[in-house]
Amino acid sequence: MPELPEVETTCRGIAPSLVGRRVTRVVVRDRRLRWPVPRGLETKLAGCRITAVRRRAKYLLIDTDAGTLVAHLGMSGSLRVLGPGAPLVAHDHVDIVLDSGRCLRFNDPRRFGCLLWVEGDPGQHALLSRLGPEPLEPGFDGDYLWRRARGRRVAIKPFIMNAQVVVGVGNIYASEALFRAGIRPSTAACRVSRERMQALARAISGVLGEAIEVGGTTLRDYVNADGLPGYFRQRLFVYERAGEPCRRCRAPIRQVVQGQRSTYFCPRCQK
DNA sequence: ATGGGCACCTGGCTGC
DNA sequence: TGCAGCCAGGTGCCCA
8 A cells, every 4th residue: 555655644644643752552452464563562662752753765663762663554554643532443453552642553454564663773674774765865866776777687667666776666656757757667777878767766756756745645545644545646647547548648558567566658658 | 696476464346 | 145366555585
């Protein structure tokens, strides 16, 4: 489910209710996530003061005075702040109860997400230490992409979805960014010129930035921290539009499979 | 080092 | 109505 804009939207949504609060209690109903919720999380987190809520790639980092809760929403996860007495629904796996009486609730039907506890600098954790740059921060541009692509024969679409190259480009926005840049998704990364890499870097930052502005993309059941859907869906040019006319040139959008993921592109606009 | 494929899991939709 | 089959927003890990 969540791509970077959804995670950023969640981060901004939950932060005001969390920062400065103390955790009074942690309830784990089901530890079976991608990795089991660590035994002892309840004890370690209870009593902690939350000092910051950040995002790195698609990880949410909830810093406390004793350690950092590292959360990933996987394909179907959500984190919401709820008032006391909010009814439990299916797949509500973990509650983090705050001294305000409200609670941060982790729900994840497919259980591809995770909740980990890290003491010390989370940036040193194996999951985070090898990540590429943030696409919306300085250090990410066409020259960077072009340098990283030298000698890489992998197709450009899986290349930009590789978190060691650049973080946060998921399946939807990879197709959308390549459409904006006019690049065929099957092109070998090393064969994309410097100029076209510059267009691609701008397209990646642009598409992600715009999606964040409108609260992400709602496909099926995603809701943000307030339980509201995102509105980027109306702005998609190719994703899930197989057979429909290109919004720019009317040619039918094509769907192919790359690395077991669906890719969408316009055969006329993207060369 | 690189690239390709698999695995984890549930639910919604389609078509018989 | 029931059920099998297919598909889905992510990403770590294994193997060649």
